[in-house]
Amino acid sequence: MKPDTLTGIVWHPFDRTIYNLKIFFSEEERAAISTQQRRYAFINQIPVPPLLQPFFDIAQNAGISQELTKLTLQAVLTEMALRDQPCNCWGEEIWQGLYQNWRISGPLLSAWAFHLADVPFPLYSKRFRQPAHYAKAAFGRDFFQQELNRLSEVLVALGYSRHTQEMFLSAVLGMLMLENGDPRLESFTEELLKRGQQYRTEGIARAVGKVSHGLAAMGILARPLRMRGYIGWKEKRTDGIASEWVEWCHRWRETSVLRPKTRETTYSFILRIGLWLARDCPDIREPADWNISTCASFIAALGRMNVDELSLEPEETRRVSARSGQPLMSNSRASFLYALRRFFVDYELWGWGRLKLNPYRHLATPDTPSFIRGVNPRVIDDPVWLKLIWASLNLRTEDMLTEIHYPFAMHQAMAVIWTHAGLRQNEILRLSVGCVHEQTDDIVHDDGSIIPAGTLCYLDVPAGKTSKAFVKPVASVVxxxxxxxxxxxPTEQAPLTDERTAERVNYLFQYRGKRIGNSILNNTIIPVLCARAGVPCDDSRGRITSHRGRASAVTALASVPQGMTLHELMEWSGHSCPRSTLHYIRIRPTRLAASFVKADKISHMISVLIDHDSQALTSSGPALYYDLGDLYCTNPFWSSCPHRMACIGCDFSLPKSSSQAQALESKASIRRYLEEVPLTPDEKAIAEGDIDKLTAFIKKMASQPPPQKD
Structure with a gap:
């Protein structure tokens, strides 16, 4: 039977009750195995003697040749004759002694020992090198091949290479079958796979994780295992820290419900504070010992602290930081205080003890530059950002910088979402299948304008760190x-548990049964886009990262002439308050310059009254009255008059206190306008209050006759 046609084979455990297994030999059997010649004739006897029937049945089911079967059986019968005892009565030591004979079949011998004497498989023996052969011998060649084909087809459907499965999967599957004692995939459990990862190489641990992805896709496991069998967080060193403080820190970590990364970071900070206590306040060994004076001392020490000063790693193995020995950044100082506040608040809230201080008051972050957290989204330079948007829409397969591990279509979809949706990296990676919906209806604005259907689409954004799940409009190209x-x-992928919501989710960017890695945006997508756009991976503000792309997308929507309002941007960005959004819409220098020029022009404008009454018409048109503060100038050419900075005493001046000016302001025909007046450098200085300039200007104008009324 060909392996690829093996279907519907049902495995049944070996049933010893159908065989005549005895604890002693009959006289005929004892004589038949007494010498080598008689054993040879006994093995080749037809029909098969009852004593030998289980041996041949197991060998036939395993697909082992007659020659190798008879050779191995000769060794077993020889040992039975020497001990005058059937092999089903042997212990593990006797079987192990036979197992050292390299001329006989190790897989077949171990199968006989397992089925006839309940002896476990020699999984850790030096001779145990090909688990697939042992599994075939123990559970049947055809059934093993059937289960291997089932699992292999699922993994290939998930995106794994068929050639790779043929090379490595059979050995790992055979090992798991032998450890389980049951070859059926439906009998595999998460505990079995975790045992399969322990005390083995990283390659085997990854392969076991791969098997778990296939089992999860088949519905056998609730969720796949990690590809590597390591613990989630490396245990931190506590050398030089008081044992009492370490115990309280460890208890807090085991009780806290913060997300794993935040919990481990906070745990690291409070452990490092224990180093400061051991150095400066050795009498304080637990939270209840802290007082207000201790808080003040710690904040003062924190303000003078340098990088790596409180490091949990010994100096000889510590990784040297580029800023080692330099003062801590303000964010790091604030993080120390936040971690300590959180620790103390939980300590008291959970009833572990009473504090002699108020964490929110006595451990508040000082309002100084050295402690205040800075938020700096670092918008990507406009020319670079526009080129990256173009590159995401025009990406080609040949633009990939390395051999493609994931399909090219996945890279491009992720690139377009990054440049067009303004999402955080975590939100992009946690998007689900079916998260994009088409705009099916026209949208009618209040002013009557219409956005035709299909102009945009709607994106379902998963719950993030500042908002619940929400829907946002994005460009239809997404x-x-x-x-x-x-x-x-691949469609046959099992849903995975979302780390934030604990819901089962079919992730959009899920491949080979697992979600793609967190570093793909910064380490793969962005370098590829930069290469396609012909720009470096750094701009004027440093390295281009995923979050800088989010800041650029949000800032672009706020910077256009008819941009989104602050509240609209807050909703589109998924922020919980407008204060967070303000960090992303800081006015760009170019826009500030344009606004300054516009305002500078307005500052050079002057109010003009135009009398449209027919009786006030002059030879040059309607009567003009320039508002100069305390008076009106009736000269229609005032904007070009050389004496306009010294209008008092001029024949064209009309004091506002006069009855004529009051009558003018009450006329219904008067209209008020603004006229831009270009100022000379001297006039600008006078307008800014330069008295010396005013005096010099009056002297210079004294030689020129003032304008006279006609």
């Missing part, structure tokens, strides 16, 4: 490239 990726995305 749906185009997401649909292209969905056509290639």
């Amino acid at each position: 749906k185009k490239y997401v649909d292209l990726w969905l056509q290639e995305r």
Whole structure:
């Protein structure tokens, strides 16, 4: 039977009750195995003697040749004759002694020992090198091949290479079958796979994780295992820290419900504070010992602290930082205080003890530059950002910088979402299948304008660190490239548990049964886009990162002439308050310059009254009255008059206190306008209050006759 046609084979455990297994030999059997010649004739006897029937049945089911079967059986019968005892009564030591004979079949011998004497498989023996052969011998060649084909087809559907499965999967599957004692995939458990990862090489641990992805896709496991069998967080050193403080820190970590990364970071900070206590306040060994004076001392020490001054790693093995020995950044100082506040608040809230201080008051972050957290989204330079948007829409397969591990369509879909959706990296990676919806109806504005259907699409954003799940409009091109990726995305992937919501989710960027790595945006997508756009991976503000792209997308929407309002940007960005959004819409220098020029022009404008009454018409048109503060100038050419900075005493001046000016202001025909007046450098200085300039200007104008009324 060909392996690829093996279907529907049902495995049944070996049933010893159907065989005549005895604890002693009959006289005929004892004589038949007494010498080598008689054993040879006994093995080749037809029909098969009852004593030998289970041996041949197991060998036939395993697909082992007759020659190797008889050779191995000769060694077993020889040992049975020497001991005058059937092999089903042997212990593990006797079987192990036979197992050292390299001329006989190790897999077949171990199968006989397992089925006839309940002896476990020699999984850790030096001779145990090909688990697949042992599994075939123990559970049957055809059934093993059937289960291997089932699992292999699922993994290939998930995106794994068929050639790779043929090379490595059979050995790992055979090992798991032998450890389980049951070859059926449906009998595999998470505990079995975790045992399979322990005390083995990283390659085997990854392969076991790969098997778990296939089992999860088949519905056998609730969720796949990590590809590597390591613990989630490396245990931190506590050398030089008081044991009492370490115990309280460890207890807090085991009780806290913060997200794993935040919890481990906070745990690291409070452990490092224990180093400061051991150095400066050795009498303080637990939270209840702290007082207000201790808080003040710690904040003062924190303000003078340098990088690596409180390091948990010994100096000889510590990784040297580029800023080692330099003062701590303000964010690091604030993080120390936040961690300590959180620790103390939880300590008292959970009833572990009473504090002699108020954490919120006595451990508040000082309002000084050395402690205040800075928020700096670092918008990507406009020319670079526009080129990156173009590159995401025009990416080609040949633009990939390295061999493609994931399908190209997935890279492009992720690139377009990064440049067009303004999402955080975590939100992009946690998007689900079906997160993009088409705009099916026209949108009618209040002013009557219409946005036709299909102009944009709607994106379902998962719950993030500042908001619940929400829907945001994005460009329709996002749906185009997401649909292209969905056509290639393997469909037989088991849903994974979301780290934030604990819901089962079919992730959009899920491949080979697992979510793609967190570093793909910064380490793969962005370098590829930069290469395609012909720009470096750094701009005027440093390295281009995923979060800088989010800041650029949000800032662009706020910087256009008819941009989104602050509240609209807050909703689109998924912020919980407008204060967070303000960090992303800081006015760009170019826009500030344009606004200054506009305001500077307005500052050079003057109010003009125009009398449209027919009786006030002059030879040059309607009567003009320039508002100069305390008086009106009736000269229609005042804007070009050389004496306009010294209008008092001029024949054209009309004091506002006069009855004529009061009558003018009450006329219904008067209209008020603004006229831009270009100022000379001297006039600008006078307008800014330069008295010396005013005096010099009056002297210079004294030689020129003032204008006279006609």
